[in-house]
Amino acid sequence: MSYLTKKEFESSIDELYPRLHRAMTAYLYGTSLEPDDILQETFLKAIRNLHTFQGGASLYTWMYSIARNICIDQFRKLKHEKKRDFASVEELPITAEEKNNTEEINLLRKAIMSLPDDLRELVIMKAIDEMGYRQISDITGVNEQTLKSRMLKARKLLSIELKKMGVRS
Amino acid sequence: MNERDILELKINDAVDGLLSEPEIDQLKSQLEKYPDLQETFNDVMNLPDFAKAYPIQEHEPAITALKQEMISQETRIYFLSGNNILKYAAAIAIMIFMTSTYLFISNPSLSQEREVWDTVWMEVHQPAGLEQDDTETYLGFLDNFLGEE
Structure with a gap:
């Protein structure tokens, strides 16, 4: 038995999409993958597998996990992870969207981008998507205590990076 | 877990907004023994709001297209x-x-x-x-x- 009908799921799209889009935009920053493409695949996959949603986690957490797995698959296919690891923040191309952003937004994005993969993902989930440590733990499989320690480490690194960029707190 | 580890977790809780004002004051006094942690506390407490880097936007056309695609996919699956x-x-x-x-x-x-x-x-x-x-x-x-x- 599914905890959610297709109709209920469809009516939640308006709420889920913008939030998930923001998270995926942050997650995919610096790659050639488009958040819209990932989200389309995510929602279509979710509705096909709605019977597997058991309501233990929130619908958003479940959706985020699907989107994250799709991204990981795409990274594997395109070997983007490797490409991204070797690209320095300064080397990242400036997109049309970034031209319209304020300098502060671009600097914050680049500071997040400078973090190692696991810390960057954590910052996206905690500081941008405002998830709780429990939700993040459900998604990543890392225990809450470890997540908190990593979050402090990420914050320290962000502080150092922002100081280097000349951004005052 | 030693005292430093505990204090680090408290610093993180303070940034997450989980500590009350008296608890923060108590933490500050505990950090006096550890100048490096005190510096960390000051740095991370003053970080900007990273949510500003990715503001939530409207996606009406994409949502409409997605809903249509879901309907057509459902129809295809039903008939096939x-x-x-x-x-x-x-x-x-x-x-x-x-x-x-x-x-x-x-x-x-x-x-x-x-x-x-x-x-x-x-x-x-x-x-x-x-x-x-x-x-x-x-x-x-x-x-x-x-x-x-």
Whole structure:
């Protein structure tokens, strides 16, 4: 038995999409993958597998996990992870969207981008998507205590990076 | 877990907004023994709001397109599923059979032809029992059929 009908799921799209889009935009920053493409695949996959949603986690957490797995698959296919690891923040191309952003937004994005993969993902989930440590733990499989320690480490690194960029707190 | 680890976790809780003002004051006094942690506390407490880097935006056209795609995918899945193909094949077969039967019964020309062929049958198999009218109908049919005047 599914905890959610297709109709209920469809009516939640308006709420889920913008939030998930923001998270995926942050997650995919610096790659050639488009958040819209990932989200389309995510929602279509979710509705096909709605019977597997058991309501233990929130619908958003479940959706985020699907989107994250799709991204990981795409990274594997395109070997983007490797490409991204070797690209320095300064080397990242400036997109049309970034031209319209304020300098502060671009600097914050680049500071997040400078973090190692696991810390960057954590910052996206905690500081941008405002998830709780429990939700993040459900998604990543890392225990809450470890997540908190990593979050402090990420914050320290962000502080150092922002100081280097000349951004005052 | 040593005292430093505990204090680090408290610093993180403070940034997450989980500590009250008195708890923060208590933490500050505990950090006096650890100048490096005190510096960390000051740095991370003053970080900007990273949510500003990715503001939530409207995605109305993308959501509409997605909903349409979901409907068409659902329709495709429904029609292409094995059970439904069999159901539709059976329904079409029944419909064709019923339509053919109805046309056969209700169409006057088909009905007349049947009468003619019944007559032919009688002509061939029961020549002795034929009425005059039957023979005329049969001959008339043959004339029409062969295009003779």
